[in-house]
Amino acid sequence: xNSAILSCTGLDKPEGSVAREVAIRMASAAGSxxxxxxxxxxxxxxxxxxLAENPLIVxxxxxxxxxxxxxxxxxxxxxRKVLVADGLKSSGLTLEPTLNLGANGLAxxxxxxxxxxxxxxxxxxxxxxxxxxxxxxxPREYLVVTHDKFEFRIPTADYWFNENDVWxxxxxxxxxxxxxxxxxxxxxxxxxxxxxxxDLTVEQFGELGTLESSKAVFEVVAPVAGTVVAxxxxxxxxxxxxxxxxxxxxxxxxxxxxxxPEDRELLLNSDAxxxxxxxxxxxx
Amino acid sequence: xxxxxxMGVARDKITWHPTIxxxxxxxxxxxxxxxxxxxxxxxxxxxRLVVANPNNCVVFCRACSxxxxxxxxxxxxKPATIAQIKAIREQESVQ
Numbered sequence: 001x002n003s004a005i006l007s008c009t010g011l012d013k014p015e016g017s018v019a020r021e022v023a024i025r026m027a028s029a030a031g032s033x034x035x036x037x038x039x040x041x042x043x044x045x046x047x048x049x050x051l052a053e054n055p056l057i058v059x060x061x062x063x064x065x066x067x068x069x070x071x072x073x074x075x076x077x078x079x080r081k082v083l084v085a086d087g088l089k090s091s092g093l094t095l096e097p098t099l100n101l102g103a104n105g106l107a108x109x110x111x112x113x114x115x116x117x118x119x120x121x122x123x124x125x126x127x128x129x130x131x132x133x134x135x136x137x138x139p140r141e142y143l144v145v146t147h148d149k150f151e152f153r154i155p156t157a158d159y160w161f162n163e164n165d166v167w168x169x170x171x172x173x174x175x176x177x178x179x180x181x182x183x184x185x186x187x188x189x190x191x192x193x194x195x196x197x198x199d200l201t202v203e204q205f206g207e208l209g210t211l212e213s214s215k216a217v218f219e220v221v222a223p224v225a226g227t228v229v230a231x232x233x234x235x236x237x238x239x240x241x242x243x244x245x246x247x248x249x250x251x252x253x254x255x256x257x258x259x260x261p262e263d264r265e266l267l268l269n270s271d272a273x274x275x276x277x278x279x280x281x282x283x284x
Numbered sequence: 285x286x287x288x289x290x291m292g293v294a295r296d297k298i299t300w301h302p303t304i305x306x307x308x309x310x311x312x313x314x315x316x317x318x319x320x321x322x323x324x325x326x327x328x329x330x331x332r333l334v335v336a337n338p339n340n341c342v343v344f345c346r347a348c349s350x351x352x353x354x355x356x357x358x359x360x361x362k363p364a365t366i367a368q369i370k371a372i373r374e375q376e377s378v379q
Contacts, residue, residue, distance in 0.1 A: 013354075017375050206362065
């Protein structure tokens with residue numbers, strides 16, 4: 001799979017230098033077309049053809065996410081992302097404090113490259129499961145919370161919420177998870193979904209990936225414990241589906257439930273969540 | 285922010301807020317600009333950014349740390365906080 005790669009310039013901190021190194025190594029390891037962020041910012045036309053023909057990989061050094069923000073400002077569709085700072089934490093390495101990469105920096109860059117190459121060559125079925133064992137009927141009725149000109153819908157039945165605006169819809173030992181209408185409106189257009197890995201086991205209130213919009217990076221706080229058995233491929237390719245249909249086609253993951261009766265005690269039903277939304281909207 | 289409870293527990297009994305590592309913070313103020321709950325405040329002096337309203341922080345939210353380039357914001361351990369909330373709920377249910 002060919003790709004284009006846009007990285008941090010690498011001139012502010014060592015994590016940036018790793019991002020830059022990843023781009024250079026991806027060019028030789030996977031034939032990725034390197035996109036210079038400075039030139040891209042100056043002349044989008046220079047890269048128009050490359051971007052039209054290849055999925056875009058964005059490599060940010062730190063959480064300032066300059067490369068991601070540049071891509072978003074130019075309305076570029078991002079296929080996948082890497083944050084070096086996250087890779088550094090999970091590697092257990094300590095980066096040398098210089099812009100010239102040392103052994104650890106180079107090792108981290110290679111680890112990230114290996115992961116990217118693997119993800120580019122892996123079949124989609126290894127990353128996402130599209131096979132749904134259960135049919136989840138869409139909500140039939142909604143409560144509506146109004147605040148100023150805004151309306152926030154909440155399904156009247158079958159959906160449970162945590163106070164972090166994530167819903168769960170259980171059905172026969174599995175459950176779908178997504179974010180509420182209130183949260184999708186707060187985030188505005190979602191432009192990237194960093195989904196959890198298949199087979200990941202998560203505790204209640206653990207992290208189930210992140211959603212990114214121009215306003216924020218939102219951590220999906222797991223409303224229940226469970227194991228990821230499906231990731232919605234539609235929201236990966238079209239994240240704004242979450243904005244368009246947050247309780248239906250915009251579901252994010254399916255979990256095999258771990259401890260539903262106990263987890264439910266720490267969740268809100270529709271009425272209680274409606275009160276929570278009203279309060280949040282008034283405070284915002 | 286007048287919200288007083290989280291999962292039925294008084295908010296001020298739950299330890300959940302960012303801590304600033306002043307050795308790393310470069311006072312870019314991205315977090316203060318981002319957080320809609322006014323957890324942070326800008327001040328005069330060397331420490332120009334402080335966690336002024338820790339109980340305004342939404343429990344389990346770590347979004348500000350995802351805006352922090354120098355990685356200067358940290359949060360309590362989530363499982364420990366969950367255990368703390370469950371323990372308080374249990375304690376209050378028997379009272």
